[in-house]
Amino acid sequence: MAELRLGPLLRYTDGSCATVWVETSGPCSAEVRCSDGAGGTAATFQVAGHHYALVTVDGLRPGTSPSYEVFLDGSPVWPLPDSRFPPSVIRTPAAGDAVRVTFGSCRWAAPPADGKDPIGADALDALATRLSADPGAERPDVLLLLGDQVYADETSEEMQRWLATRRDLDEDPGSQVTDYEEYCHLYYESWLDPEIRWLLSTVPSFMIFDDHDIVDDWNTSAAWLADMRTTDWWQKRLVSGLMSYWVHQHLGNLSPAELAGDPTYAAVCAAPDGTEAVRALAVQADADLASVRFSYRRDFGRTRVVMVDSRAARVLEEDRRAMLDPGEADWLREQVLADTGAYDHLLIGTSLPWLLPHLVHDTEAWDAALCAGRRGRRWARFGEYLRRAADLEHWAAFPRSFADLAGLIAEAAAAPEGPASVCVLSGDVHHGYVARASWPSGGPGIPVLQLTCSPVHNSVPLSMRLGFRFGWSAPARLLGRALARHGRCSRPPVTWRKEGGPWFGNQLMTLTLRGRSARLRLEQTGTGATLRTVHDRDLTPA
DSSP states (O other), X not given: OOOEEEEEEEXXXXXXXXXXXXXXXXXOEEEEEETTSOEEEEEOEEETTEEEEEEEEEOOOTTOOXXXXXXXXXXXXXXXXXXXXXXOBOOOOOTTOOEEEEEXXXXXXXXXXXXXXXXXXXXXXXXXXXXXXXXXXXXXXXXXXXXXXXXXXXXXXXXXXXXXXXXOTTSTTTTSOOSHHHHHXXXXXXXXXXXXXXXXXXXXXEEOOOGGGTOTTTTOOHHHHHHHTTSSSHHHHHHHHXXXXXXXXXXXXXXXXXXXXXXXXXXXXXXXXXXXXHHHHHHHHHHOGGGOOOXXXXXXXXXXXXXXXXXXXXXXXXXXXXXXXXXXXXHHHHHHHTTGGGXXXXXXXXXXXXXXXXXXXXXXXXXXXXXXXXXXXXXXXXXXXXXXXXXXXXXXXXXXXXXXXXXXXXXXXXXXXXXXXXXXXXXXXXXXXEEEEEBTTBOOSSOEEEEEOOOSBOOOOHHHHHHHHHHTSXXXXXXXXXXXXXXXXXXXXXXXXXXXXXXXXXXXXXXXXXXXEEEEEEEEEOTTSOEEEEEEEEOSOO
């Protein structure tokens, strides 16, 4: 008899349907039954000896919240026996409802030793604790997880003990993961946490990768990639990481209609073993940037979310360096500008912040100029060394892409009957802040904001706290301008100022979007796995 190994995860939802993802111990038929009669069934598919199903639940009605159960070959497997959590539900929005979007990134899921967590309580655990204690309380309509859902290169002691039973950790890449099976154990470690498992079963989630899902500083530069390709473990790591991402994260980002038109998903479902079809996709993604798209768009009522792949879609050659390849950039433009009168709020999700502390931005732009040879070969070599050592690979390190995004946002914001706000949602930098953009030429008359929230559960060293605090200061701006002059950098097309933060700690941000108003709340973990509000404000003018 097949058993439930991982999940269920509630992924895509709209007013009439949803998808629920599960991993099972063997081939079977997975069924979701809702308390109001809605439901769906799907046969499992196989990848690398693991069995999964993505069940489309049809017959849902707007404005309802039916509970659901999961059955494998007719036997109930969810809720778990003697579960201490409330029933999992599928909440479908009604027309005109407010939309609550909770987001964050960087969740290191290592289990705390002896019940003590050296990096503090997990913000998602704390959210689950609050929601399970009061099922009728206000809850997110969607979770946006903006990268580093797993850490392939920074494994826990428990994970390392398991790895040591498989191979010699004294050989490269040491205690990092290398293959699909090891990635699966990372997901078990992350998603079998009881609170997280229940939370992801009852709140819809959408995800995008960042570097640690593969390796720190993934796709920093062409020279970095060339060096990685000389190792005997990189290709297996990359292919396994992309395969596991496609299975565990990407599929759930797609609507049932998109799944129906996805040739890889069709091939996997049709084959007794879909491993080679998924492997071919991952190999193709590495070889040809334009061949695979991990970005996606979702509309929640009159809120549009465009999630951008700012890792795998990069162009790394110095003479045409870009955050997004031309096809990806065109796709982003189409999604943002399509029927701008159909949304009141535009949320652009990118794992890496667009607007950074001023000194960090200027340093990255300066370093990009050095690497491009603007100050000669010796400076270019130093620039490449510094780029890797200091992780200088955000949007600011791709100046043309930074300017292109600024132009696209300005165009969308200025459209007739356009949005009331534009927010860029990001993580990565292990602190939170709010920055407001403005255009020297005038620009849009609506709020354009960078909202950065990280980490969900990770350490924030003192050096990082001090550095980011200084990076926003007036002396830091003077230093940054000096670097920009040395690099002969053009002035960015936008200016920005910090309106909140920096905040350090395990945290989540929530946007509440109602009509043409937007409100932001930032919560951090406190004692006893609780969340406390540290920032709460309206983002749109009255």
